[in-house]
Amino acid sequence: MKSIAAIAALTLLTSLTLSSCGAKEFDSSKPIQVITREDGSGTKAAFMEIIGLKGQPDVQNAIIQQGTAAVLAGVKNSMYAIAYDSLGYLTDEVKQISVDGVEGTVENIQSGDYKIARPLNVVYKEATVEGNPLYSAYLDFLASSQAQEIIAENGYVSMREGEEFVVPDNLEGTISISGSTSLQPLMVLLAQEFEDICPKVSVEVNGGGSGVGYSNGENGVSVFGMISEEFAQDKAPSCVPFTVAKDGIGIIVNLSNPIEDISLSDLKTIYDSEAEDPIRSWEEVIG
Amino acid sequence: MTSATLARTKEGIIKWALFLCALFAIFAIIVITVYLFANGLPFIFQTGIDKFLFSSVWNLNAGSYGIAAMLVTTLVLTAMATLGGGVFGLLTAICIYKFLPRFLKKPVGFCINLLSGIPSVIYGLFGLSVVVPFIADYLSLNASGYGILSASIVLMIMVLPTMVSMSLDALNATDPMYYEGALALGSTKEEAVFKIMVPAAKSGIFAALVLSCGRALGETMAVILVLGGSVNYPTGLTVSVRTLTANIAMGAMELTGDDLTALVACGVVLFVLTLLINGVFALFRSKMKHV
Missing domain, CATH: 1.10.3720.10 (MetI-like)
Known part of the structure; x- marks a missing residue:
């Protein structure tokens, strides 16, 4: 009986200790915790290129998170964090801040006012796709008004008006798509819609990353390879790109952080490992 | 065929089946080892053993591979x-x-x-x-x-x-x-x-x-x-x-x-x-x- 009492007391004590860990106040003198993505990530490549730090090593003591979900979890759990992530992924568990006074909204990305945005492309071999009615129908569908509706509904930025997609007769077969995990969730939704329109067609969408998108497109492993950056011809010499949509990259901080806006130059300094006058604490940014 | 020879063939089959299973494990370890060393070792020598093992600069963009x-x-x-x-x-x-x-x-x-x-x-x-x-x-x-x-x-x-x-x-x-x-x-x-x-x-x-x-x-x-x-x-x-x-x-x-x-x-x-x-x-x- 003594041991049961001891265990009960221990459980009570643990839960009391844990529940006393309440929210702490934000202290702007604390260092900024820089969260970034792993090398090879399309989002990282796009972000670093846009803020002018292409190919630079990470800042000292940066936290590297694998994948967009891990970035969100990292920001949610760490009060002094700053990170970047695809707009399509942002949840209300983190706080998105504006850059140079421009909010990262669909309108601002379409108009080009919001600077931190990137294209979401598929790459394919022209000969393979044009010679095949199924593949070319899918490409037409990606440009159609139905597709644009799905793109806009899910927080991505539609780049064309699009005409209504009319289903050609007797479409059947399988389309394989693989690559960037940033484009993957949107492509899955588009593929489902296409399968609804053409019941005999199956569209397989796999991830792997932009690197896989290039190589699978180039080697013919997939009909379409997905890449989430500006198309680089040398990575897939025999392919051509098609821009499905644009994706803004949001700058996010913890919900308890009072900051609302950051300048592009401050943002650059935070992520610059070779900055002459590095920004270390939040008070230097919040002012 | 007598029952004795039948038993012997049976035993032989089982023996070979077991041997093949063991062989598979050995085959797997050999293939993995060969893959690792055939691909990895030339790279280590090309980079230089001292640079690879004793440098702490790992920057892919600059081609520095120090672990x-x-x-x-x-x-x-x-x-x-x-x-x-x-x-x-x-x-x-x-x-x-x-x-x-x-x-x-x-x-x-x-x-x-x-x-x-x-x-x-x-x-x-x-x-x-x-x-x-x-x-x-x-x-x-x-x-x-x-x-x-x-x-x-x-x-x-x-x-x-x-x-x-x-x-x-x-x-x-x-x-x-x-x-x-x-x-x-x-x-x-x-x-x-x-x-x-x-x-x-x-x-x-x-x-x-x-x-x-x-x-x-x-x-x-x-x-x-x-x-x-x-x-x-x-x-x-x-x-x-x-x-x-x-x-x-x-x-x-x-x-x-x-x-x-x-x-x-x-x-x-x-x-x-x-x-x-x-x-x-x-x-x-x-x-x-x-x-």
């Missing part, structure tokens, strides 16, 4: 996790062995074994959402919770089931007469357990340590989320660092060309490291048996 910092991190983290998990696990096993009331032994043992069924990525998420924020808020000097402290806590929990169940087996396998003899000679329960039974089971406990060490060394998914991931020497408990396994996992899906080969070369180093650790432990163990 020293990650190697040190791997060793320190493995040592911390094995030590912590070993102490915790052994004490837990001792507790279950003699100090828990009989009706609690089964449920406690069951709960600890349950830990081994949890996928490692779940441990990582647990670390990311519980351990890292807790350390950042209450223990850390630099307001960050990522680093070897959180990683070794997570790994410690992960090696517990191996450590506990194997040391418990070792304790249970020792002759209970030792224990009763010790009591009869007037020693207390604690003395009998710690001074007689634990030393008697040391070889099994050592085996448990080796296996725990192997798990801590090879674990990737759990630590990748809580280590931070920058290439630094572990100069503090909450400095963002990266282990060799994390380095491979971070790049394996995305990198191509020389960068990918560099990861295979990291695999070679890990492979050799595993061999070394196993070898050293085997040496220790054979020495211990002779004493």
